[in-house]
Amino acid sequence: MKIFIGDRDGVDFDAPIKVNDKQKNNIIKFLKEMFKVVIVENTDSFRNDRIGDKFFMREWTTREYAVLLEIEDTNKVAEMLGRSWMSVNIKRGAFIPEFLTWTQNKGKDVLKDDTKKLIEEFMKEKQEEIISRRKKRKNIRQIEKEIEKLKDELENLNSEKRKRQIGLAIALGQLRNMTVEEFIQNKKKEINNKIFQLKEKLSKMKE
């Protein structure tokens, strides 16, 4: 097994590691002792890119947002979350105005009221917003993938292999009253329409 150590303090495996139940539980326990927020999730697939291949962006979880508000020292927050000082600082700068607006709208005083309770209340509302934003992002990604798939299909229509398949379907009577070219033209029109509709949907979602 290889462990990659980045020149900017990032740590990564060279590939997913094979573990038995005991090893898995030990690793999770160890990381939970070292970091404040550790979420264990089942996945369908692992990433191919490793540290050094690209710049990684990690989504912020609700529990991590709460840490941003609870702890004063940016270095400490970065250490507890396994994130860079810069990413914590920037996230804080983006998140704080939201919290201040919220407290003002609620008529609260962050200096006088119970901060922990305020954070809990704020995070409860924020969580719903984060979930809906995550759902929206997921839908956008799905539509983008669908468009890519349709574009591939469009390109494949011109391949000799695809033309032979269509010709065969016509010869077998599975496709009636049309030539290979007519079928391809109709299909292209149909796919282009679908792409157009999906792109419209996508731009509305991104508004």
Add this chain to the structure above:
Amino acid sequence: MRILIKDEYLDFEAPIQMTEEQREKFIRFMKSLFGDIKVVNVIEKTKEMGDREINPKKWTAEELSLLLTPMSNRELTVKLKRTEMSVKMMRGSFVPEFLVWAKEKGYSLPVRIETIKEFLEEREKE
């Protein structure tokens, strides 16, 4: 951070940032669990910022007081004639630090400019 699991495999959702102490502890732990581990140093990819000259402008107490208001970063960018990144960065470091200090001192929001000056003076002394 997220730890991803599939069948008998485990992975990080993305690389984890560790301090030197955390990293050494982590490697020691992994070695205790798996024995032979090879540590490889790599150059990380960073977000391209491009070449530009940065002339940091000192923040005044008046400007800092605006960071404590619910004004959005965009609004502050226009008002203070600073970049959005500089507003975000200053908000990220100044506001949490100031709020903890002000709470300890028993102040309430909105604070007066003098209070921010007092904070800055204390920090300078440290």
